[in-house]
Amino acid sequence: MKKRGNNSDALAKASASDSNLISNLQVKFKDPFFWSDWLVVVAFAVVIGFFGLIAPAEFLTLWNLNNILVAASIPTIIVVGQTFTVLTAGIDLSVSSTMTFGAVSFGLAFTNGWSLWKCCLISIVAGAFVGLLNGLIIAKRKINDFIVTLGMLSVASGAALVLSDGKPRQIISESLSTLAINDKFNIPYLMMVAFVIVLIGHFTLFHTKFGTHVLATGGDPDAARAMGISIVKVKIAVYVISGALAGVAGILAISRIGSAEPAANTAILLNSVAAVVLGGVSLFGGRGSIFGPFIATLLLQSLLNGLTVIGVAAYYQYLSIGLVVILSASLVRTEK
Amino acid sequence: MKLTKSIKVVLVAISASSLVLAGTTTGNAAPKKALKSIRIAAVVKGLDNPFFIGIKEGIEETAKNYGVFANVQAAPGLNDDIGQANKLDSLAGQNYDCYIVIPISSNNLSQAVGKITKKKKTVINIDSPIDSASLAAAGGKVTSFAGTDNFAAGKAGGAKMVAAIGAGKKIGLIAGLAGNVTSNARIDGFKAGAAGATFVGPVNADWDTTKALDAANAMITANKDLAGFFAANDQMAQGVGKALKAAGLKIPVYGVDGIADALAEVKAGSITATISQYPYVMGKMGVEACIIAAQGGKVPASTITPYYIIDSSNISAALENKSTRGYFPNQTPPGAYNDPYTALIKK
Numbered sequence: 001m002k003k004r005g006n007n008s009d010a011l012a013k014a015s016a017s018d019s020n021l022i023s024n025l026q027v028k029f030k031d032p033f034f035w036s037d038w039l040v041v042v043a044f045a046v047v048i049g050f051f052g053l054i055a056p057a058e059f060l061t062l063w064n065l066n067n068i069l070v071a072a073s074i075p076t077i078i079v080v081g082q083t084f085t086v087l088t089a090g091i092d093l094s095v096s097s098t099m100t101f102g103a104v105s106f107g108l109a110f111t112n113g114w115s116l117w118k119c120c121l122i123s124i125v126a127g128a129f130v131g132l133l134n135g136l137i138i139a140k141r142k143i144n145d146f147i148v149t150l151g152m153l154s155v156a157s158g159a160a161l162v163l164s165d166g167k168p169r170q171i172i173s174e175s176l177s178t179l180a181i182n183d184k185f186n187i188p189y190l191m192m193v194a195f196v197i198v199l200i201g202h203f204t205l206f207h208t209k210f211g212t213h214v215l216a217t218g219g220d221p222d223a224a225r226a227m228g229i230s231i232v233k234v235k236i237a238v239y240v241i242s243g244a245l246a247g248v249a250g251i252l253a254i255s256r257i258g259s260a261e262p263a264a265n266t267a268i269l270l271n272s273v274a275a276v277v278l279g280g281v282s283l284f285g286g287r288g289s290i291f292g293p294f295i296a297t298l299l300l301q302s303l304l305n306g307l308t309v310i311g312v313a314a315y316y317q318y319l320s321i322g323l324v325v326i327l328s329a330s331l332v333r334t335e336k
Numbered sequence: 337m338k339l340t341k342s343i344k345v346v347l348v349a350i351s352a353s354s355l356v357l358a359g360t361t362t363g364n365a366a367p368k369k370a371l372k373s374i375r376i377a378a379v380v381k382g383l384d385n386p387f388f389i390g391i392k393e394g395i396e397e398t399a400k401n402y403g404v405f406a407n408v409q410a411a412p413g414l415n416d417d418i419g420q421a422n423k424l425d426s427l428a429g430q431n432y433d434c435y436i437v438i439p440i441s442s443n444n445l446s447q448a449v450g451k452i453t454k455k456k457k458t459v460i461n462i463d464s465p466i467d468s469a470s471l472a473a474a475g476g477k478v479t480s481f482a483g484t485d486n487f488a489a490g491k492a493g494g495a496k497m498v499a500a501i502g503a504g505k506k507i508g509l510i511a512g513l514a515g516n517v518t519s520n521a522r523i524d525g526f527k528a529g530a531a532g533a534t535f536v537g538p539v540n541a542d543w544d545t546t547k548a549l550d551a552a553n554a555m556i557t558a559n560k561d562l563a564g565f566f567a568a569n570d571q572m573a574q575g576v577g578k579a580l581k582a583a584g585l586k587i588p589v590y591g592v593d594g595i596a597d598a599l600a601e602v603k604a605g606s607i608t609a610t611i612s613q614y615p616y617v618m619g620k621m622g623v624e625a626c627i628i629a630a631q632g633g634k635v636p637a638s639t640i641t642p643y644y645i646i647d648s649s650n651i652s653a654a655l656e657n658k659s660t661r662g663y664f665p666n667q668t669p670p671g672a673y674n675d676p677y678t679a680l681i682k683k
Binding site: 058061063064066067070071074161164166167168170172177180181253256257258259261262263264265266267268301304305308309311314315317318 | 450
């Protein structure tokens with residue numbers, strides 16, 4: 001029999017839920033993991049606000065915001081892949097070389113007359129192949145991710161130089177230029193591609209069985225194994241994802257700079273690791289999101305852009321980026 | 337009532353937008369600008385190489401002398417081609433009259449230059465040339481190029497080395513970043529000038545001192561009869577010098593650029609000679625070209641900047657400090673050189 005409450009009961013319940021709300025918020029603010037999720041959004045807002053206040057006429061223009069989005073597209077794609085590997089308590093240090101390897105493969109195919117789509121596919125397959133190698137060695141041979149991907153950094157970089165004979169190949173393609181230069185509703189096409197990848201990554205991580213397995217593998221590998229999840233398969237899969245996405249980033253890089261360059265770009269690697277940590281992903285695995293590192297990438301690119309726009313000398317830019325990364329990372333709790 | 341209100345709104349909108357348009361459109365040919373209202377932005381390669389600090393000095397000091405504003409930015413690193421494109425993009429959206437660019441690769445800045453050309457601003461290319469095909473594809477236009485004839489510089493070095501060590505000897509070649517146009521031109525020029533010599537390499541050392549040291553060590557170990565070394569830039573020549581010292585070998589090593597550290601080593605004897613470029617002069621010419629363009633004058637399409645072989649015979653002259661902002665030796669060549677821009681500037 002349902003007990004019927006009276007007015008005073010209802011009032012009591014209402015005030016109880018009010019104080020519950022406040023105490024809920026208090027609990028949330030005290031929870032370090034809440035901050036690791038939201039810190040990056042707050043930091044991003046602070047950076048935009050800072051530059052917007054100092055130089056609104058230069059920083060807050062549509063053109064400039066467009067520039068930030070363009071600059072953030074390639075790192076975003078890399079960071080999604082990096083997030084997957086870090087979530088399994090691993091890391092992929094070979095991403096910048098894999099990107100170069102993919103780009104060089106694209107260049108080789110392109111100058112041999114392959115169609116644009118086939119060239120794009122080659123870049124992605126080449127990247128996925130490097131990722132597969134990473135995953136197999138890490139998962140099956142049980143060697144540390146750091147070491148394996150560090151070695152692969154050199155292997156992929158060397159392979160790119162060998163394949164290209166050290167010479168960059170010029171890629172002049174109407175469609176690629178359109179992709180790199182144009183925008184729709186002020187959102188550059190490059191960022192649209194990157195954002196679609198972010199969405200797919202988010203969906204995969206939080207709404208598929210595979211995503212749950214990834215989180216479990218990182219969060220508690222023993223429990224995951226006990227539940228019947230194949231750690232080996234998950235590990236291989238995340239490195240293939242990271243490599244394939246590096247291949248996609250390679251295509252976008254070619255569209256941006258108009259040639260397949262065999263020289264590796266280490267800034268992309270360092271920024272991806274910084275963004276992953278800033279975005280609240282635990283380096284011990286099992287905890288994180290896709291949107292966090294995405295916002296962190298936007299933050300880092302906005303910072304770089306803002307410092308350039310207000311005319312800060314290059315030396316101070318290195319200092320500022322480093323300080324922001326250390327500061328934010330120290331505020332983010334990464335211990336379990 | 338409502339109709340007149342909406343007409344009023346439309347009228348205000350039209351007049352407001354026409355005011356904005358009037359303020360932002362610039363004519364096809366830039367009207368003559370006063371010196372103090374000229375704003376120049378420059379993007380050089382990384383500042384981890386003193387050569388580009390020399391260019392920065394040239395730009396900033398010349399800008400100060402003429403009373404124009406200059407903002408010099410650098411790529412985050414010597415091989416961050418995407419980062420450099422991002423930097424130029426950021427500056428392209430700002431209110432500058434002229435852009436001085438040194439691309440890391442021959443293609444990476446073409447799109448950004450295209451955007452600048454679309455805004456009808458001037459682009460001056462110095463030191464490393466932008467590839468014309470990719471520039472055309474991006475709709476970009478470079479008004480003037482000022483740079484060293486790297487082939488000629490390398491050739492002069494080759495001829496001098498053969499004169500010093502004799503014909504038919506073996507020379508080790510250390511090149512810069514793989515596929516780099518400047519590096520290739522210098523190496524090819526050196527080979528052309530060093531007629532009759534045989535060569536080991538070129539081995540790529542990415543413009544890096546330590547990589548060049550390792551490469552030189554490997555060459556010395558594998559070739560006991562090496563008679564000389566040529567490195568495509570001074571930072572690598574320094575690495576080679578260290579390797580020779582460690583091996584106890586006294587053979588000549590030539591570098592290119594003429595940076596302060598290399599000059600000190602020429603004086604000390606660990607580097608034999610450097611084919612000195614004058615980044616200060618390049619920066620100076622870049623600023624002057626920008627000023628001519630902003631004043632509506634006709635800018636010379638391309639200018640060869642000077643190079644000079646500096647060795648023990650003229651090192652003292654080279655080490656003289658000519659800067660007003662601290663110690664900066666070797667800013668201008670020991671002899672006369674051709675600067676076609678200075679005369680064209682209207683004061």
